Amino acid sequence: MGRSPCCDENGLKKGPWTPEEDQRLVDYITKHGHGSWRTLPKLAGLNRCGKSCRLRWTNYLRPDIKRGKFSQEEEQTILNLHSVLGNKWSAIATHLPGRTDNEIKNFWNTHLKKKLIQMGFDPMTHRPRTDFFAALPQLLALASLHGLADPSIRLQAEAAQAAKIQYLQGILQSAAAISTSPSTNSISSMGAASTDLDNISCDLGSPLMGAFTSVPSPSNVHDQQPLGLGEEIDIPYSLFEVPMNNDTHEQCSLSYTDDSKIPMTPLLSQSSLPPLTDFSLLNHEDACGTSDEKNATSWPELLLDDPFMTDFA
DNA sequence: AAGCCATCCAACCGCGTGCAT
DNA sequence: TATGCACGCGGTTGGATGGCT
Numbered sequence A: 001m002g003r004s005p006c007c008d009e010n011g012l013k014k015g016p017w018t019p020e021e022d023q024r025l026v027d028y029i030t031k032h033g034h035g036s037w038r039t040l041p042k043l044a045g046l047n048r049c050g051k052s053c054r055l056r057w058t059n060y061l062r063p064d065i066k067r068g069k070f071s072q073e074e075e076q077t078i079l080n081l082h083s084v085l086g087n088k089w090s091a092i093a094t095h096l097p098g099r100t101d102n103e104i105k106n107f108w109n110t111h112l113k114k115k116l117i118q119m120g121f122d123p124m125t126h127r128p129r130t131d132f133f134a135a136l137p138q139l140l141a142l143a144s145l146h147g148l149a150d151p152s153i154r155l156q157a158e159a160a161q162a163a164k165i166q167y168l169q170g171i172l173q174s175a176a177a178i179s180t181s182p183s184t185n186s187i188s189s190m191g192a193a194s195t196d197l198d199n200i201s202c203d204l205g206s207p208l209m210g211a212f213t214s215v216p217s218p219s220n221v222h223d224q225q226p227l228g229l230g231e232e233i234d235i236p237y238s239l240f241e242v243p244m245n246n247d248t249h250e251q252c253s254l255s256y257t258d259d260s261k262i263p264m265t266p267l268l269s270q271s272s273l274p275p276l277t278d279f280s281l282l283n284h285e286d287a288c289g290t291s292d293e294k295n296a297t298s299w300p301e302l303l304l305d306d307p308f309m310t311d312f313a
Numbered sequence B: 001a002a003g004c005c006a007t008c009c010a011a012c013c014g015c016g017t018g019c020a021t
Numbered sequence C: 001t002a003t004g005c006a007c008g009c010g011g012t013t014g015g016a017t018g019g020c021t
Helices: A019-032 A040-044 A051-060 A072-085 A089-093 A101-118 A132-145 A150-178 A190-191 A196-202 A247-252 A279-283 A299-304
Strands: none
Touching: A019 A040, A019 A051, A040 A051, A051 A101, A072 A089, A072 A101, A072 A196
């Protein structure tokens, strides 16, 4: 695919926009619309590339842009959507009228990400942070189960297991990255997949996997077995106190799990787990017919087709 | 007052994708 | 099918600003 030579052209101004330039751009777009961004600068009498004009307009000059601090509701919405969509800033921005993807991205990077980290959550997975070394005892236990007495062989086996763990994590995380299709954008759609999620958590519930699926499946929060290190993760169910009660957030509103009657905040509700649940993969509706039938083939089966995964079975 | 550092955010850069030819 | 163009997106940069020593 060809690359746009747009900004490679010399002689075009870069850097901060002057009020005069802003006025020219606003005047032109108000009168004619932006049309082709590439030709706009010439027509508007601006010594800028079209890309720069587009960015200036969409991120700053557009009349419907909302300015000022993000509200608690907006913050909550971003957190929820990010747990589902990941760094799909433009997709997130469509749910926040008046906010630009750039603004949301900046807000995330400067505020929300730090906030999650401070709370002990991984900002990418929205789960309590776990690291490789936390799972090391599990790896060693598994290795010993395999009767690996020879230290050198055991080390090799542990390294191999570690690689498998990382491989699995990669699969799971990439799955999360995929889940951006319109059918999966709605948080409410996540509920429909909770059964699959439960199955997954159960099927992947080997001791080894337990170390990496550190958030209990919502339906079994209460009977969650201690994790690999024998410690139960204390999950703050009310990380953010503002309830989601306006129209925009209706589908994220405070809910209860079917069996436990535990109020689930959006952040850690059933819908908060999608990093492990790629519903486009789970449902296969587009490619494989009806979802009910195809849901019978769930993640574990798919994963176990992989030679690496057979070791976990 | 001056220097250093951290934070914020507008703007840039490079890549992927859709579309036309 | 291959190519080029235009656009949108996400990651990153760097200047402005404010707080601290």
